[in-house]
Amino acid sequence: MHAVHVHQLSLFLGESEALADISCCIQEGEFVAVLGPNGAGKSTFLKVLLGLLEPSRGSVRVLDRPPRQVEPQWIGYVPQAKTLDRGFPAIATELVVTGLHRSWVRRLRDSDREAALAALTLVGAAHLAERPLGSLSGGELQRIYLARALARKPRLILLDEPATGIDAVGETDFYRLLDHYRLANKATILMVTHDWEVASHHACRVMVLNHRLIGFGEPGEAMCEECLRNAYGPNKPSAGIADLRERRRA
Amino acid sequence: MLDALTLPFMQRALVAGLMVAFLASYYGVFVVQRGLGFLGNGLAHAAFGGVALGLLLNQEPLWIAVPFTVLVSVAIIWVRHRTTLATDTVIGVFFAVSMAAGIIFLSLKKDYTADAFSYLFGSILAITTTDLWVTGGVVVLALLVQPLWGRWAYATFDRELALSDRVPVIFDEYLLAVLMAVTVVVAVKVVGIVLISAFLVIPAAAARMLAGRFATMTRLSVLFGMTSTCAGLAVSYWLDLPSGAVIVLIQAAIFLLALLPPLLSKLSHRA
Numbered sequence: 281m282h283a284v285h286v287h288q289l290s291l292f293l294g295e296s297e298a299l300a301d302i303s304c305c306i307q308e309g310e311f312v313a314v315l316g317p318n319g320a321g322k323s324t325f326l327k328v329l330l331g332l333l334e335p336s337r338g339s340v341r342v343l344d345r346p347p348r349q350v351e352p353q354w355i356g357y358v359p360q361a362k363t364l365d366r367g368f369p370a371i372a373t374e375l376v377v378t379g380l381h382r383s384w385v386r387r388l389r390d391s392d393r394e395a396a397l398a399a400l401t402l403v404g405a406a407h408l409a410e411r412p413l414g415s416l417s418g419g420e421l422q423r424i425y426l427a428r429a430l431a432r433k434p435r436l437i438l439l440d441e442p443a444t445g446i447d448a449v450g451e452t453d454f455y456r457l458l459d460h461y462r463l464a465n466k467a468t469i470l471m472v473t474h475d476w477e478v479a480s481h482h483a484c485r486v487m488v489l490n491h492r493l494i495g496f497g498e499p500g501e502a503m504c505e506e507c508l509r510n511a512y513g514p515n516k517p518s519a520g521i522a523d524l525r526e527r528r529r530a
Numbered sequence: 531m532l533d534a535l536t537l538p539f540m541q542r543a544l545v546a547g548l549m550v551a552f553l554a555s556y557y558g559v560f561v562v563q564r565g566l567g568f569l570g571n572g573l574a575h576a577a578f579g580g581v582a583l584g585l586l587l588n589q590e591p592l593w594i595a596v597p598f599t600v601l602v603s604v605a606i607i608w609v610r611h612r613t614t615l616a617t618d619t620v621i622g623v624f625f626a627v628s629m630a631a632g633i634i635f636l637s638l639k640k641d642y643t644a645d646a647f648s649y650l651f652g653s654i655l656a657i658t659t660t661d662l663w664v665t666g667g668v669v670v671l672a673l674l675v676q677p678l679w680g681r682w683a684y685a686t687f688d689r690e691l692a693l694s695d696r697v698p699v700i701f702d703e704y705l706l707a708v709l710m711a712v713t714v715v716v717a718v719k720v721v722g723i724v725l726i727s728a729f730l731v732i733p734a735a736a737a738r739m740l741a742g743r744f745a746t747m748t749r750l751s752v753l754f755g756m757t758s759t760c761a762g763l764a765v766s767y768w769l770d771l772p773s774g775a776v777i778v779l780i781q782a783a784i785f786l787l788a789l790l791p792p793l794l795s796k797l798s799h800r801a
Contacts, residue, residue, distance in 0.1 A: 352696050
């Protein structure tokens, strides 16, 4: 079964075409990285898969259903941490528990605390359980969001620039954890990122997006010089996949 | 104060004041956390337009003000969903239009002054038994929808995350708009159009300064709202001052006290 099946998807936001004629299939258990310049429609693509935006044309199926009919607990969504309202009075455990109840809870039961702690332990953030959200760093917050997503044991994980604010060591752990969860649960991961190195190292396949689908395939294939040029124009990043491999070897 | 409580009008004032304080401080946590402090003002001025229309039509003003304010409240949400305008801008437009309409309605009626002033500044001591029943009905409504607190809180924390979890955020926004509009209208007679936004904002803002969790913030807000109403009524009775204004000043005193712990904590960290 396809985790994601998109056929000729187009989406207009006002006058502008945010997504144009995108077709792709993502198999269950794959780790797919979505790359592209700022404003290329990467986050918008995730929002279509979440059912937050309705396609203007084409069809989208997620876990074999139209996005709005997918059971919410099948999807673990990790939004960009910068969208968080830091003025909201809450502790980390409460945010994780929203992953289980899909609602804010008035009173944390013992079972809620246990489930939250298990998820927080999984992401190495058990020590943050009682910390106010407003006091957490960007990297810590991303771990809490990931714990929230994993707490519901999702079949599909959608991540929007999840490693922002995480230090180099934390980043390695972060991706190791994602890989481990994916392999243990046959889960599918779709991750929006700006980090070409991470994409080439961790993803099974890479989507290069700039409103249109520029490239889709294994990292070496999708992150070729031509795809870079088509996605980023003349100001393309200097490194193609070959350069990245060289750098890693060095 | 205990003597005063034997007086029927004081009993009605206390019950009405407590009910309005409960409603406003309960919904107030959503107003404050969603950054909608201006909404209270906007709805109060919409209520003014409705009251003025009621006076013009020689009808009981509250019966006209309720649908009028609900309509404005729903219109604010509707326009906000369909444009990229900031919420405060949309509220500002409806605020001004309602006020202008109210002024026109009153100008068409020659003997408006006394009635209109009682709604502008409130007249808690002139609360009737009918007012109590109406306000009681709104309290019952608030208690009935109280199980929705969790999903309202979730959407207040992160609207998009709640939407991605299939929380009916848009329906809830309209529902909250209607409930807040009705609350503002029933509160108008108690506190007056000029001061109602204080009831929505100040107890919740004070609670925010002290609470580390949203559930605690909600409980503290209601506690502050109801306590300040009791204290305000007592003080206004003893000193013979307008009750609505005294209640708001006591709310402000609570807010100032609530500012102290975080300020002292910051100062001690610096030292």
